[in-house]
Amino acid sequence: MPGWSTLAGMISGPWGKVMQDLLTPLITGDRRALSRAITLVESTRADHRQMAQDLIAGLPDRQALRIGLSGTPGVGKSTFIEAFGTKLTEQGLNVAVLAVDPSSTRSGGSILGDKTRMETLARNPRAFIRPSPSNTHLGGVARRTREAIRLCEAAGYDIVIIETVGVGQSETLVADMSDLFILLLAPAGGDELQGVKRGIMEMADLILVNKADGDLLSPATRTVADYAGALRLLRKRPQDPEGFPKALPVSATTGAGLDAAWSQMLHLAGWRRDHGHLDRNRAEQARQWFWSELRGGLLAKLDRPNVKARVDTLGQKVAQGDLPPARAAQDILDWLDDHRE
Amino acid sequence: MPGWSTLAGMISGPWGKVMQDLLTPLITGDRRALSRAITLVESTRADHRQMAQDLIAGLPDRQALRIGLSGTPGVGKSTFIEAFGTKLTEQGLNVAVLAVDPSSTRSGGSILGDKTRMETLARNPRAFIRPSPSNTHLGGVARRTREAIRLCEAAGYDIVIIETVGVGQSETLVADMSDLFILLLAPAGGDELQGVKRGIMEMADLILVNKADGDLLSPATRTVADYAGALRLLRKRPQDPEGFPKALPVSATTGAGLDAAWSQMLHLAGWRRDHGHLDRNRAEQARQWFWSELRGGLLAKLDRPNVKARVDTLGQKVAQGDLPPARAAQDILDWLDDHRE
Numbered sequence: 101m102p103g104w105s106t107l108a109g110m111i112s113g114p115w116g117k118v119m120q121d122l123l124t125p126l127i128t129g130d131r132r133a134l135s136r137a138i139t140l141v142e143s144t145r146a147d148h149r150q151m152a153q154d155l156i157a158g159l160p161d162r163q164a165l166r167i168g169l170s171g172t173p174g175v176g177k178s179t180f181i182e183a184f185g186t187k188l189t190e191q192g193l194n195v196a197v198l199a200v201d202p203s204s205t206r207s208g209g210s211i212l213g214d215k216t217r218m219e220t221l222a223r224n225p226r227a228f229i230r231p232s233p234s235n236t237h238l239g240g241v242a243r244r245t246r247e248a249i250r251l252c253e254a255a256g257y258d259i260v261i262i263e264t265v266g267v268g269q270s271e272t273l274v275a276d277m278s279d280l281f282i283l284l285l286a287p288a289g290g291d292e293l294q295g296v297k298r299g300i301m302e303m304a305d306l307i308l309v310n311k312a313d314g315d316l317l318s319p320a321t322r323t324v325a326d327y328a329g330a331l332r333l334l335r336k337r338p339q340d341p342e343g344f345p346k347a348l349p350v351s352a353t354t355g356a357g358l359d360a361a362w363s364q365m366l367h368l369a370g371w372r373r374d375h376g377h378l379d380r381n382r383a384e385q386a387r388q389w390f391w392s393e394l395r396g397g398l399l400a401k402l403d404r405p406n407v408k409a410r411v412d413t414l415g416q417k418v419a420q421g422d423l424p425p426a427r428a429a430q431d432i433l434d435w436l437d438d439h440r441e
Numbered sequence: 442m443p444g445w446s447t448l449a450g451m452i453s454g455p456w457g458k459v460m461q462d463l464l465t466p467l468i469t470g471d472r473r474a475l476s477r478a479i480t481l482v483e484s485t486r487a488d489h490r491q492m493a494q495d496l497i498a499g500l501p502d503r504q505a506l507r508i509g510l511s512g513t514p515g516v517g518k519s520t521f522i523e524a525f526g527t528k529l530t531e532q533g534l535n536v537a538v539l540a541v542d543p544s545s546t547r548s549g550g551s552i553l554g555d556k557t558r559m560e561t562l563a564r565n566p567r568a569f570i571r572p573s574p575s576n577t578h579l580g581g582v583a584r585r586t587r588e589a590i591r592l593c594e595a596a597g598y599d600i601v602i603i604e605t606v607g608v609g610q611s612e613t614l615v616a617d618m619s620d621l622f623i624l625l626l627a628p629a630g631g632d633e634l635q636g637v638k639r640g641i642m643e644m645a646d647l648i649l650v651n652k653a654d655g656d657l658l659s660p661a662t663r664t665v666a667d668y669a670g671a672l673r674l675l676r677k678r679p680q681d682p683e684g685f686p687k688a689l690p691v692s693a694t695t696g697a698g699l700d701a702a703w704s705q706m707l708h709l710a711g712w713r714r715d716h717g718h719l720d721r722n723r724a725e726q727a728r729q730w731f732w733s734e735l736r737g738g739l740l741a742k743l744d745r746p747n748v749k750a751r752v753d754t755l756g757q758k759v760a761q762g763d764l765p766p767a768r769a770a771q772d773i774l775d776w777l778d779d780h781r782e
Binding site for chain 2: 152153156157161243246247250382383384386387389390391393394395396397398399401402411414415418419420421423424425426427428429430432433436
């Protein structure tokens with residue numbers, strides 16, 4: 101994992117100095133400091149977790165607009181972020197892109213991969229791109245991403261785009277940490293709705309049908325109408341102004357529709373802010389995060405090697421019918437109470 | 442809750458005597474002892490849990506065929522169990538029926554309700570019917586039902602039917618504690634498949650289409666063909682003989698098809714037993730149960746009133762943005778380590 105050697109060097113220094121070495125450049129927008137800080141929050145080592153918590157607690161209270169973006173592979177997500185992100189930077193906005201991909205088994209090469217697929221944006225001084233950590237389970241990705249968002253905000257980014265591949269539970273996870281949730285879809289052949297799950301549709305604030313250009317312009321337009329119809333069947337949400345959720349056509353290649361999409365996002369975010377929904381939503385998200393950290397922290401006790409060994413032994417006896425499951429569980433729970441760390 | 446006063450009286454006696462007072466009549470098939478024992482495993486009081494675990498650990502190793510049965514309200518589930526259960530008792534088999542209904546908010550009256558809806562079976566000396574405990578969450582119902590199954594087996598029942606209303610996660614729960622899982626469905630109008638979720642279909646070993654009599658005979662036959670077609674599209678499971686999972690017509694009212702259904706269940710269970718799948722499946726279920734008890738036991742720490750109060754206070758600060766979620770969670774986790782019970 102890149103950045104580790106540098107970080108390890110910093111960690112060996114005195115505590116207060118380490119914090120200042122990281123925090124001061126971070127809040128003045130130093131991208132390397134931001135990178136290092138994210139590497140720190142990605143670590144699961146106990147002392148790093150402690151440092152990460154101290155760092156997060158010391159961050160200034162800056163807020164960015166958090167945009168969740170989901171789209172299946174092939175829909176043109178990278179091209180969209182590249183075009184959309186570049187447009188935002190041209191308006192003087194600083195844009196951070198965080199990837200959430202719990203299935204990622206990519207090694208160090210991923211950084212190159214992610215930066216290559218958004219080449220222009222990666223070179224843009226107003227943009228910061230960070231790939232998903234590799235080999236991390238969903239819970240770990242969730243924690244890292246929530247904390248990375250806070251770090252990007254503290255570093256002065258105005259927009260944080262949290263992108264995810266539309267598989268499994270990652271959409272829910274991203275929607276739960278975003279102010280706006282955008283679904284990027286491809287034009288569908290005919291009137292089929294691409295098997296988008298109802299639950300995912302219900303989370304979307306905006307459905308963008310990409311590739312609305314050339315030969316696909318007319319299918320894309322039809323697809324937008326289909327989704328618009330499907331969205332009208334959903335119950336209107338109290339946190340939405342009239343007409344939302346909405347479906348719009350865009351083309352990441354020609355740039356068509358990007359301005360309209362951005363103006364709709366601003367309209368929705370502004371309305372929610374003015375009506376207090378944005379703050380209420382963030383308060384609720386923070387509370388959920390707290391609970392998930394709490395549950396995760398308790399269950400992490402079972403991951404300690406000495407506990408794992410004990411669980412395996414008793415699990416074997418349980419499977420053989422030599423020990424009732426509830427009794428075996430109680431044995432582990434009692435043992436945990438007597439052997440704290 | 443009925444039985445409590447009797448149980449309370451027993452609990453005040455000396456420990457060994459209590460166990461013998463409950464265990465000895467239980468394993469000789471005394472139904473009142475079985476009822477009391479189930480009431481004991483339904484209790485969440487710490488001393489009762491301890492007794493329940495001791496009792497379970499002391500049970501002889503008898504096994505029944507565990508049949509999970511799911512069907513939505515109106516499909517004729519009670520009538521089916523009544524007819525099917527009676528048929529089994531006529532073959533000299535002892536039949537226990539346990540209901541799993543996590544949504545149940547019924548009070549003491551439920552016993553009467555469940556016994557009324559299976560009036561004939563309730564009066565049958567070879568049958569034992571126990572309704573779902575009221576006001577218990579899914580996890581509690583799961584534990585109670587798993588332990589109640591063991592009690593029924595020890596009491597000499599040959600067949601344990603675990604029935605559930607087909608809502609939410611209760612089907613998965615019941616399938617996870619059964620040797621065979623049966624889906625009872627009504628004849629569908631036309632060729633629609635009643636919106637049965639693919640995941641539920643995949644759990645079913647046998648789909649029984651009820652009400653195959655009178656005017657509904659022909660729709661029922663068509664529905665059986667439809668389900669048979671749908672089942673053929675599913676991947677064959679290694680633990681199944683040729684031709685399974687299967688769809689069959691039955692009529693709980695006329696009794697038509699019940700013999701055929703029972704013979705298919707015996708064929709499947711026999712094949713699985715002979716190929717070792719039954720034992721492997723039970724070993725895996727026991728291991729899962731162990732893990733779920735373990736996770737449940739850890740998370741139960743958060744339910745203690747003094748912890749709850751602390752969690753509420755910190756949760757409030759988190760929602761107001763005064764405390765980072767991970768820091769708040771760590772605070773609770775540290776506090777739990779220092780304040781054990």
